[in-house]
Amino acid sequence: MSYYQGDGGYYPSQPSYSGQGSNLNEFTSALSHAQSHHGSSTDDDHSLFNSALSFLENRKSHYAEPSNNDIDEDKYMRAHQSLYSGQDDESHHDSDSLGAGAAMQALKHFTSGGSGGSDSGGLDKNKLIGMAMAQAGKLWDEKNGAGKASGDKQSAINSAAEAALKMYMKGQGGGIGGTGGPSTSGLMGLASKFLS
Template sequence: MPFGIGKDTVQDTQFRPDSHGHDFDFSSILGHAEQNGSSRSDLLNAAVNYLKENSGRFSKEDVDEERAVKAHKVLYEGKSDDSDKHDSESLGMGAALQALKLFMGQSHGGSGDKNQLIGLAMAQAEKLFDQKAAEGKASGDKQAAVNKAAELAFKMYTKSHGSGLTGTGGPGGGLLGLANKFLSK
């Protein structure tokens, strides 16, 4: 096993293909989360099981783009929304967009994959929740934040039709187009 997070607690190592035919690999997701600083295997295993149980529904749902962008701006760019505390959902959404931003920076020319994006989002949510909790600005629980980050990363990937960084439609397609759309707002 290349990664140390408890793979034996995850029942099946791969998601079944979603409606677009994408396979998601639990072991890879967990490994990427660990590589990006996550240290809580219980949180990660619960989040990937949450994805496994809900992936069919998530692949059909839209992303609440406005709320995700607002959460990212408030949490990472310091743009206030008159709220002292951030709930688990907004923490997870902001972390998922930060993961997309980091993912696009790491993926120079197409080497990144969906499992990397989801793992990175989960690790970002764990870090962000801890940071905001230490500041007294987090409400809810860390598991819900990690689950939401994984969910949003999954949705962003499936929304981009899993077409990789640029997709088949040229510039502006795939995850690159999605990142530009979300992060330029």
């Protein structure tokens, strides 16, 4: 069994749900967003994305506690800078830093390019999570191919999904539920703080 390193310890990666009968409830649509943003998504990637969403679904009660949703802003910013500044030729990344950096990149695209939106006037949580998972998958392939990644791809995608969810919740100032979400200005403010 593979393990995901998250805030507060290591957690076993959840098994994939297969087929169209997946019951991922709140996070279901993030799968299609991940596949559309990944581009070259394979059946294996589909399984990894599905498993990451199962991981989130199974930990909803954990995220419902505000004390479990703090974001290490410095860690997220360092990870993003190292991965996307073009100056990390010698850097080595674990699954946790790959996930954090991927989620930050998704937030950057999400808030700067008009990438999201919902009929309720908020922004789409599942689109942000899907974009983060797609970024993590591509980053892990790139860094692992260059011998600069440790851990496993599933853990990196899990980490990105969780980081994106936590940033979304921070942007709306609260819990996991609800159909609306943070306003554009809320996530823009968060992005500008992280990515200035």
